[in-house]
Amino acid sequence: MTTDNGDTAAQVPQAADPLAGAPDVLRAEHIGKRFGAVTALRDINLRLARGEVLGLLGDNGAGKSTLLKILCGFQQQDSGRIVLNGQEVTFKSVDHARSLGIDVVYQDLALVNQLSVYHNMFLNREKVRWPLLSNRTMKRLTRQYLDEVGINIPSVESDVAALSGGQRQAIAVARAVHSNAKILLLDEPLAAMGAKEGAIILDLVRDLKARGDVSVVIIAHNYAQVLEICDRVNLIQQGEITFDKRSADTSLAELNEIVVEEYRRALAERHRQLAGGGPAAS
Amino acid sequence: MSNTVQRAPGVAGQQPEPGTTGNVWRYLRQAGLFMAKQREATVFLVVVLLIVYFGLISSAGRPVFFTKPDLVNLSIIAAPIMIIAYGEVLLLICGEIDLSVGFIYAFTPFIMYFLITYYHFPAFLGIIVAILLVGGGIGWVNAFLTVTLGLPSFVATLGTGFIIGGLTLTMGHGEQAPIPPSALGIGDWFGQANGFAQIIWAAILLVVFHILLRQTPWGLHTIAVGGNALGAREAGVNLARIKFGNFMLTGILGGLAGVQTAFQTNLIDTYSGGAAYQPMFYAVAAAVIGGTAMLGGSGTMIGAFLGAAVLAILIDGFAVIGVSAFPLQIFFGGAILIAMIANVQLARLRVQGRVR
Numbered sequence: 048m049t050t051d052n053g054d055t056a057a058q059v060p061q062a063a064d065p066l067a068g069a070p071d072v073l074r075a076e077h078i079g080k081r082f083g084a085v086t087a088l089r090d091i092n093l094r095l096a097r098g099e100v101l102g103l104l105g106d107n108g109a110g111k112s113t114l115l116k117i118l119c120g121f122q123q124q125d126s127g128r129i130v131l132n133g134q135e136v137t138f139k140s141v142d143h144a145r146s147l148g149i150d151v152v153y154q155d156l157a158l159v160n161q162l163s164v165y166h167n168m169f170l171n172r173e174k175v176r177w178p179l180l181s182n183r184t185m186k187r188l189t190r191q192y193l194d195e196v197g198i199n200i201p202s203v204e205s206d207v208a209a210l211s212g213g214q215r216q217a218i219a220v221a222r223a224v225h226s227n228a229k230i231l232l233l234d235e236p237l238a239a240m241g242a243k244e245g246a247i248i249l250d251l252v253r254d255l256k257a258r259g260d261v262s263v264v265i266i267a268h269n270y271a272q273v274l275e276i277c278d279r280v281n282l283i284q285q286g287e288i289t290f291d292k293r294s295a296d297t298s299l300a301e302l303n304e305i306v307v308e309e310y311r312r313a314l315a316e317r318h319r320q321l322a323g324g325g326p327a328a329s
Numbered sequence: 330m331s332n333t334v335q336r337a338p339g340v341a342g343q344q345p346e347p348g349t350t351g352n353v354w355r356y357l358r359q360a361g362l363f364m365a366k367q368r369e370a371t372v373f374l375v376v377v378l379l380i381v382y383f384g385l386i387s388s389a390g391r392p393v394f395f396t397k398p399d400l401v402n403l404s405i406i407a408a409p410i411m412i413i414a415y416g417e418v419l420l421l422i423c424g425e426i427d428l429s430v431g432f433i434y435a436f437t438p439f440i441m442y443f444l445i446t447y448y449h450f451p452a453f454l455g456i457i458v459a460i461l462l463v464g465g466g467i468g469w470v471n472a473f474l475t476v477t478l479g480l481p482s483f484v485a486t487l488g489t490g491f492i493i494g495g496l497t498l499t500m501g502h503g504e505q506a507p508i509p510p511s512a513l514g515i516g517d518w519f520g521q522a523n524g525f526a527q528i529i530w531a532a533i534l535l536v537v538f539h540i541l542l543r544q545t546p547w548g549l550h551t552i553a554v555g556g557n558a559l560g561a562r563e564a565g566v567n568l569a570r571i572k573f574g575n576f577m578l579t580g581i582l583g584g585l586a587g588v589q590t591a592f593q594t595n596l597i598d599t600y601s602g603g604a605a606y607q608p609m610f611y612a613v614a615a616a617v618i619g620g621t622a623m624l625g626g627s628g629t630m631i632g633a634f635l636g637a638a639v640l641a642i643l644i645d646g647f648a649v650i651g652v653s654a655f656p657l658q659i660f661f662g663g664a665i666l667i668a669m670i671a672n673v674q675l676a677r678l679r680v681q682g683r684v685r
Contacts, residue, residue: 121563142565157563161556161626166549170564179544 072097072262073230078127080113087113089286098259102277103266109283111266115232119151120144150228152219160208164200165189167207168222192221196251213244220251231263237272249276270302284309368620371675372635375668383646394649401524405593407641408527409586413612414633415538416579421616423575424555424625425482429490430583431609435600436497437463437584438591445509452512460584468580472573497599506597516592527589539630555625611640618668
């Protein structure tokens with residue numbers, strides 16, 4: 048339980064080893080990913096226990112989104128392996144990962160503006176009385192889902208284009224929650240959210256936590272919210288997980304300290320490069 | 330006005346008038362709002378106005394417009410545009426376009442002719458095979474070029490259109506062909522004997538394709554693919570399947586309309602000199618006049634049906650009132666533009682109303 052400080056973080060980036068025998072639903076081991084000359088992920092080791100909510104922090108470009116895309120089957124890793132429920136898997140596609148119980152919610156990109164709320168809710172999982180859609184069933188269920196969550200929407204029949212960013216995000220999350228996924232990946236679910244809508248999403252995640260059988264990975268920028276909702280926090284820096292602690296064992300001050308430290312180090316590095324060996328700022 | 334008289338019989342002139350004009354104003358506003366909300370309603374209004382206009386003009390001189398022979402003529406003009414437009418609506422909604430469908434329209438009857446005359450297919454089988462083989466096959470090729478090889482559909486179907494046009498001229502030696510005698514009986518079903526057969530087909534297909542678009546997962550996925558391709562893919566919608574299907578449906582509709590027109594006119598035409606572009610352009614224009622967005626994601630079958638009606642009434646109406654063939658196209662283009670401007674501006678109003 049040492050506090051990483053700026054000097055050691057660079058040399059000792061290894062996260063805590065996955066606990067042997069723990070009921071991990073998902074483990075990523077030594078994941079590496081390159082895009083041409085850019086190394087997005089170096090050596091990612093991540094584990095997710097059943098019913099756990101894991102917060103994934105990190106600067107823009109640290110590799111959070113790349114990791115998420117690999118975990119949901121949108122992209123494939125160059126090296127390393129993914130272990131799902133104790134078995135190594137290779138995700139062929141988002142559909143394939145979804146069929147194995149992994150669902151992802153992107154930052155509100157996933158909704159179709161031209162479709163109604165309830166059609167979005169059931170897109171590609173339509174309730175059908177062949178060959179026709181059972182719109183009535185879908186409307187009823189959508190109303191029910193949204194009521195459970197406490198999202199206020201004038202009508203489930205309105206187009207999602209007419210909704211606010213937060214409402215859209217809430218619908219996307221509600222959709223994923225009701226997709227019977229066992230692992231939910233949420234990509235910045237709190238971005239562009241009003242206070243109330245943010246609270247709705249946080250409550251949704253809490254409900255999931257209470258269910259106990261759904262594991263959640265949340266990418267977020269707001270450390271306070273992350274600490275509040277997550278069981279455990281991982282920090283990605285330059286393609287590696289450099290920090291892995293239970294929320295109870297860390298604090299906002301510590302997280303801030305690490306990130307600021309990284310920024311100072313980067314700044315000092317740049318100074319050195321520019322000035323040919325200037326003093327390190329610390 | 331009758332209200333006014335009843336309420337205040339003595340002073341029919343001035344005092345009640347604010348109330349009356351208020352009522353009229355409110356009705357107008359409500360009608361306006363309805364028009365703004367229902368995009369088909371606008372086009373329907375245009376259809377009615379055009380009928381009234383041409384009706385009045387032509388009845389002044391010689392009452393031709395909207396008589397039975399004229400209705401037959403209208404139907405013959407409108408039906409193929411409508412049938413092809415249903416396919417184009419599906420394609421436009423999912424973000425594609427088919428410029429080759431007019432050539433499919435011209436090519437299919439020739440294949441039917443060859444199958445029945447030279448390969449001794451039974452007439453019915455020959456018709457069905459020609460429609461499915463040519464329409465579905467070329468639709469598949471269009472989709473392959475667009476989806477699998479990644480060409481823009483505008484270019485892909487331009488290319489296939491030229492090729493099919495060339496094939497039609499080559500195989501037909503640039504000459505018209507007769508309807509095969511063995512197909513004459515069955516041709517009644519495709520509009521040979523009855524001038525209204527084709528428009529009945531168009532009406533039935535309107536119902537079928539309206540339901541397909543609005544009430545089935547296929548229609549929903551088509552809108553999703555055109556509205557937000559990335560989101561649709563993330564939801565697991567199979568983009569390729571939707572686009573292949575819609576290209577093939579469009580081809581099949583083009584083939585069907587072509588065979589029908591061949592029976593209707595008792596003639597298999599080669600449509601040389603780019604004449605085969607015309608049905609396609611009319612169909613796309615009908616779809617767009619009916620409120621289908623060129624950018625994908627939205628469109629309606631009823632709108633396309635009404636849009637085709639607008640075009641047909643313009644074509645027929647100008648002929649009936651005796652506008653010379655030369656300036657006809659000037660009016661025609663102007664009418665299309667006016668219809669489009671009304672649509673775009675009303676759509677803007679709709680969006681504003683929705684956001685508020």
